[in-house]
Amino acid sequence: MFRASPNNRRNSSPSPSSRSREQILEDAQEIIYDCLLQAVHHQSPAEALELFRSIFIDPVGNVTEPHSLAVQEIGFGNNRAVFLNTLQRSCYILLNNWELSRNHSFASQLIDLFATVHRPTLTLPPWKIRIRQWLQTFLESQDYQDLVFFTERLQPPSVLPSPDVNLQSTDKPWTDRYAYYFLVPQYENGNNSQEQRDMARKLSSQMRFRFKLNLAMYVAHSQRSHLNSKQTSPLNGQLQSHAKHRDNHANHVNPTGLGDETLRLIKLIVMRGGFFSHGNIAHIFQGQVEGLDYFSYKRSLIKYLIFSLQDKSAIQQFEILMAAKLDLVYVDYENEIITKVLQQRTCNQVVKLLICEDGKTPSELFVLLLSQGGALTLVIMLLKLTLISPTVRNYLDLQVAHLVRYYQQFPPADCEWFAYFLDVLSVTFTIHAEGVNYTLIDNGTAAASATPDPDRNAEPAAQLSLGDLRLEEDNNRVTAADLVLAKRLDRYQIFSQVSPATINSLDLVSDREDDGDTELLPASF
Structure with missing residues (x-):
């Protein structure tokens, strides 16, 4: 292969003049x-904010200050992209450092500064006119909306909105409760600055940890009151989507929109244990496909996804459609032996087919499953994919983020079914994540003790799915099998235990006022 000689490389370099201009702009940025950075490390937050204002919002053109000369160079250079990149990264430098030092209030003050931006006038120097024009462009961009999104969430825990909100009772979009999905594209986008990606990843982790902890606390406290309540029917506690469901302890709200069905969903997922647990089935699948050619692997992967699912008519449609689509994936490798890399890429493609095939709108398979009440069915398929290829999780979150953006344009009343899917997804993956352990225990009643449950560790065929768990007012959808399973689930209590590592990793816990939570976490109820 031809390799360039030193002379060739020298001749292909940028001209001195163009390289000099690029270098000047890079030096100005640095x-x-x-x-x-010097300001946030050695000065007060107010002084750092004032420095930011004097650089970007109202540059004074002081020739004695390095930062003033730097912004003038960018203005003279007439390079809008350089200015916008510099502005955006500078914002995240401030936000990152203020978040670390717990100076959350200055994040909102940063946004307030942009409200003072004036439109350019002809009396200004040309370089200042350009900067004001570029600022107007920034304020109209998605990058500015992302910045506002961050600042709204960099608040002390005491002023964060409750996770238990009525989606139609707030001025914010109904998708705001699923805001952590909006962070995924930001930390997955390699074009974003490292500061923005780090902040997005950290904030996303904090929000997931908060959900994990809130769910565990809700389970513990809701069951305390649940044991004292009289149940007259296994259909008690029907799902009232996205309504308020507070237990007797005012500080422990349901972080989902599932209402009391949250407990039943957790029981249903945790009940799937023993030999037929999803983790064990994933391990068996990995052993069985080792050494298979790629074509056979794709067929086996479909069988693995639908294993033990109950809705035969929907599953048959799914199998036919998925096979047709998967046949078109990596056809050049069909005679090769499956590798870990190829398996990972294939699982990513399956996630794409299941969620958002075109990267913008719901996929055909997504609509097929959810239109037939298969939210839990789809979520279990996605869980199975992450169990055989853990790196799929980020790609899954990215695809779900596309759908959240898509459905944001519709009224909340039209999207309750989609919000239900998001809640089931969050609960299911939280239960299978590390940090909180959920187990089922007998509730200790005489009836329950006298009647053993033979199906608890039975083959999956004996473990009914309860559809999408929504026992609607239309009782025509509630079958005898649903009633049997609901009665079985209600006989169990959930034991939830949060590990100390989870508590320590959640920054907001250290900021909380002591309300007695700590001693409740490791206890069973």
């Missing part, structure tokens, strides 16, 4: 970053 001067601004360094000045801001």
Whole structure:
């Protein structure tokens, strides 16, 4: 292969003039970053904010200050992309450092600064006119909306909105409760600055940890009151989607929109244990497909996804459609032996087919499953994929984020079924995540003790799915099998235990006022 000689490489380099201009702009950017870093490390947040204002919002053109000369160079260079990149990264430098130092209030003050931006006038120097025009462009961009999104969530836990909100009782979009999905594209986008990606990843982790902890606390406290309540029917506690469901302890709200069905869903998922647990089935599948050619692997993967699912008519349609689509995936490798890399890429493609095939709208398979009440069915398929290829999780979150963006344009009343899917997805993956352990225990009643449950560790065929768990007012959908399973689930209590590592990893816990939570976490109820 031809390799360039030193002379060839020298001749292909940028001309001195163009390279000099690029280098000047890069140096100007670094001067601004360094000045801001020095300010956040050695000055007060108010002084750092004032420095930011003097650089970007109202540059004074002081020739004695390095940062003033730097922003003038960018203005003279007439390069809008460089200015916008510098502005955006500078914002995240401030936000990252204020978040670490717990100076959350200055995040909102940063946004307030942009409200003072004036439109350019002809009396200004040309470089200042350009900067004001670029600022107007930034304020109209998605990048600015992302910045506002961050600042709204960089608040002390005491002022964060309750997770138990009525989706139609707030001025914010109904998708705001699933905001952590909006963070995924930000930390997955390699074009974003490292500061923005780090902040997005950290904030996403914090929000997931908060959900995990809130769910565990809700389970513990709701069952305390649940044991004292009289149940007259296994249909008690029907799902009232996205309504308020507070237990007797005011500080422990249901972080989902599932209402009391949250407990039944957790029981249904945790009940799937023993030999036929999803983790064990995934391990068996991995052993069985080792050494298979790729074509056979794709067929086996479909069988693995539908294993033990109950809705035969929907599953038959799914199998035919998925096979047709999967036949078109990596056809050049069909005679090769499956590898870990190929398996990972294939699982990513299956997630794409299941969620958002075109990267914008719901896929055909997504509509097929959810239109037949198969939210839990789809979620279990996605869980199975992550169990055989853990790296799929980020790609899954990215695809779900596309759908959240898509459905954001519709009224909340039209999207309750989609919000239900998101809640089931969150609960299911939280239960299978590390940090909180959920187990089922007998509730200790005489009736329950006298009647053993033979199906608890039975083959999956004996473990009914309860459809999508929504026992609607239309009782025509509630079958005898649903009633039997609901009665079985109600005989159990959930034991939830949060590990100390989970508590320590959640920054907001250290900021909470002591309300007695700590001693409740490791206890069973």
